[in-house]
Amino acid sequence: MRAEKLTGLDFERAGMDIAILPVGSVERHGDHLPIGTDTLIPDFISQKVAETLNCLVLPPVWYGSCKAMRNFAGTFDIPEEVLYKYLKSIMVEARRNGIRLLVVVNGHGGNSVPIAMAAREATRETDLSVLVVDWWKDLGAESLSKFSSPGHAGEDETSAMLAVNSDIVKMDLAKSHEIQYPSFKLYSKKLDECLYRIALTGDATRASKDKGEELMKSVISDLIKIIEEAKRIITG
Numbered sequence: 001m002r003a004e005k006l007t008g009l010d011f012e013r014a015g016m017d018i019a020i021l022p023v024g025s026v027e028r029h030g031d032h033l034p035i036g037t038d039t040l041i042p043d044f045i046s047q048k049v050a051e052t053l054n055c056l057v058l059p060p061v062w063y064g065s066c067k068a069m070r071n072f073a074g075t076f077d078i079p080e081e082v083l084y085k086y087l088k089s090i091m092v093e094a095r096r097n098g099i100r101l102l103v104v105v106n107g108h109g110g111n112s113v114p115i116a117m118a119a120r121e122a123t124r125e126t127d128l129s130v131l132v133v134d135w136w137k138d139l140g141a142e143s144l145s146k147f148s149s150p151g152h153a154g155e156d157e158t159s160a161m162l163a164v165n166s167d168i169v170k171m172d173l174a175k176s177h178e179i180q181y182p183s184f185k186l187y188s189k190k191l192d193e194c195l196y197r198i199a200l201t202g203d204a205t206r207a208s209k210d211k212g213e214e215l216m217k218s219v220i221s222d223l224i225k226i227i228e229e230a231k232r233i234i235t236g
């Protein structure tokens, strides 16, 4: 059930207490993926999960915090403090609208800290529970392990996007940029420039729709299990 398509009256009558919020970014993804990739994938996952669990999908948050890809055309970077306050407001408003468990399906690494800050505060100030997943690392581990060249707009994300909507992927422009991430946390413009020289990491040319469909299947089934588990915890 998509919240944006319901009238207020139907929204009220539905009386949903579990909702999924897709959160993404508008960001350059190489030359072959749409700039909405990070929102389109979580939106697809959310929709499929909601169909199985019969819960609500809230209108997605399209814009995210995108420092590393800021110099590329197609990237809209929202400051972390703005994003965190915006997300916290959505969470608090979700509770005021009857939601008890909000599932945030995040599609973009730069959003993880603002989402965590928002979730911590919203759940301290209200009795809302918030479950947060970064889909590309918290879900579908078994399927993800089969990708040899994952990354930003890499083999895994390109495959996922092919499964979501292959019509808006330009595989003839897919490239490879295999890089080694340092094993430690280094915050550096210099490192970002080197890692994201072509706004792509990994090997997008190895992506396929079949791989993406398998990945999405395991991501969706993992998320359904996690939501059931979270429900047990918060009602138990």
Ligand SMILES: [Zn+2]
Residues within 6 Å of the ligand: 029, 037, 038, 107, 108, 152, 153, 157
């Ligand atoms: Zn992405």
